[in-house]
Amino acid sequence: MRLSFKLGIALVILAFSTMVFAAPVSVYYNGPAGGQYGGFYTQPYSLTINGSINVLAMCDTFNREVTPGDSWPAIIYNLTGGANIGNTLFGGTLADYEQAAYILKTYQTVPEANAVVWDIFGGSIGLDSTGLAIQASASTNANVGSLNGVFAITPTTSVGQEFLYATPEPSTLLTLGSGLIGLVGLARKRLFS
DSSP states (O other), X not given: OHHHHHHHHHXXXXXXXXXXXXXXXXXXXXXXXXXXXXXXXXXXXXXXXXXXXXXXXXXXXXXXXXXXXXXXXXXXXXOGGGXXXXXXXXXXXXXXXXXXXXXXXXXXXXXXXXXXXXXXXXOOOOOOHHHHHHHHHHHHHOOGGGGTTEEEEEESSSSSOOEEEEXXXXXXXXXXXXXXXXXXXXXXXXXXX
């Protein structure tokens, strides 16, 4: 009984962490949560989906500007295995999304990384030596596996930007869930001893 309860909790955590919306969602831009590059804010950007789900994401759309407080309708596409690439803002460019996903996962706190993604999708602001190194690494190492756990928040109108975000790998979630279950068990044991 206890094992099935623990497994149920782990599955609920996994289900909510990989939530995907097939219907249009409302995206609210809270503002930048990262650094700057070339005078522009870079990843991560803070978004709220449907008024309750907070996401830190990377923008891939340099040529569309949004400001804190803006909102727009979008659809969230799971890009795992190259699925749904044709539905994204820059549809049909699998290699570009592979590179962007690789950069998103590998260089999460590096401001130049966002400039490289902008460059990939045609919005160059110029790359410094760090940006060029990131670009070379993505060109060499990105593959369809880079898209695993990556989602595109694609606007359904001409307003808004497309953002990419990654969910934790399932093994990471299971490790986290196991640790949390263990802590609850330890706290319960101490409480009732």
